[in-house]
Amino acid sequence: MEKKITKIEPVRKQEQQNAPMMKRVCAYCRVSTASGEQKHSLEAQMRYYTKLIQEKEHWIWAGIYADEAQSGTKMTHREQFLQMIQDCKKEKIDLILTKSITRFARNTVDSISTIRMLKDMGVEVYFEKEKISTFSEKSEQLLTILSSIAQSEAENISANSKWAVQRRFQNGTYxxxxxxxxxxxxxxxxxxxxxxxxxxxxxxxxxxxxxxxxxxxxxxxxxxxxxxxxxxxxxxxxxxxxxxxxxxxxxNLIYQKTYSTSCLPFTRKRNHGTYPKYLITENHPxxxxxxxxxxxxxxxxxxxxxxxxxxxxxxxxxxxxx
Missing domain, CATH: 3.90.1750.20 (Putative Large Serine Recombinase; Chain B, Domain 2)
Structure with missing residues (x-):
């Protein structure tokens, strides 16, 4: 007797073939400082995504999540980002739009682990600048490389800032x-x-x-x-x-009583001889x-x-x- 094999398509795929599926779409925006220029950038991002989502025929508005004056190196203090993840767990979101990988996270471990968690929940993330969807086959490899570059940039920025601060320590202008x-x-x-x-x-x-x-x-x-x-x-x-x-x-003032670690995640530590300290005498009343x-x-x-x-x-x- 000859075997007969019938392929049964997944329900979701059948729905996609019959008619475009409605998606609940949100956007995540972030700026790292509270400066006027950065605030204007945040507002521009929010306006852009609001218009983009509402104009798409098969997209349902799921909100804008925006963190102002928050670093991308840690998720701890990014209240809106954490709220967005919670809403994904409650099945309120199908697709997250964000400007770039650096807006999403500058920490490779946080970025990849969060993306994997969202994929397991059936939530897609689309990075506009890089034109990458987390549902594409090669997305994780590309995102790992790009996230590593973003983390390296954050560490270089931190090192440059630390050098500038130490120079001000040395000449007493800090x-x-x-x-x-x-x-x-x-x-x-x-x-x-x-x-x-x-x-x-x-x-x-x-x-x-x-x-x-x-x-x-x-x-x-x-x-x-x-x-x-x-x-x-x-x-x-x-x-x-x-x-x-x-x-x-x-x-008197003592500079560099604490210091920030050089690698992510950045943490503050007491300076017990790791770096020099600077004593400024008669600095103030x-x-x-x-x-x-x-x-x-x-x-x-x-x-x-x-x-x-x-x-x-x-x-x-x-x-x-x-």
Whole structure:
């Protein structure tokens, strides 16, 4: 008996052959800074995609997702991007339009893993500049190469920016972006004393010099509802400790106390000797005297050493301190 083979086309393919399938289409836009030029670029992208989607006969408007002043090297803070992914999981989107791979992500791992996840959900991504659809056969190979190039560009930009910042560290022209507690910036970007916060700083130093510990000081400030820097967060022992040991309050600045890693994903780390630090003395008006700052450092060192000695003696024997 001769076998008969009948090919049964997938339902979705049959529908496509009979009539164009309606697609729920959205667009993703992103700019990395909040400058006027970038903001204009974002608005232009949004207008373009709104018109494009609404004019297509078989496309259903699924919205515009736009992140402003957000880097493409991380997905963590890109709220609109994450919302778009959530909407894809809820089967609200069939097709995502975006200007280019660099707008979608500059991190190769994030880019490829997200594209794979969307493909598994049946969601297509189309990159207009590169003219690549994630549903095409060779898309992953091309996207991996292009994503790697985008990541390399991001790392080169970061390295150039870091070099420029270090040059400003060396010649003393660097302007800090966010003043520490007790200070604000004047019209020239120089540090000036913020009177209300400065009173709290003096109180912290006076309390510590009078015998109180960091934990007690933090607890009192929290109980009284004293506002923290920019009214964010709470008073903790470590916050008081950082204020007491920060040379900024005696009129000095230390640059490069932290640094950003060279490779993606970029992360901030404490500089414990990886890079040089730069001390700028008499940079701005002090809140406390050098004598007070030195006395606090001596007391802090004495207490730290005493705590270490006490812990050492307590752990000398099995039942020590028990």
């Amino acid at each position: 302007k800090i972006s966010t003043p520490t507690y007790g200070y604000e910036k004047d019209e020239n970007g120089e540090l000036v004393i913020q009177s209300e916060e400065a009173r709290v700083v003096r109180r912290i130093f006076e309390a510590y010099l009078s015998g109180k510990g960091c934990y007690t000081i933090a607890k009192e400030l929290q109980a009284e509802g004293v506002p923290t820097i920019r009214n964010k967060g709470k008073w903790h022992e470590v916050v008081v400790q950082e204020i007491l040991l920060n040379p900024v309050y005696e009129g 002090p809140i406390i005297t050098k004598e007070e700052a030195e006395a606090v450092r001596q007391i802090y060192e004495y207490r730290s050493q005493s705590a270490k000695n006490k812990a050492s003696s307590l752990n000398r024997y099995v039942f020590s301190g028990r």
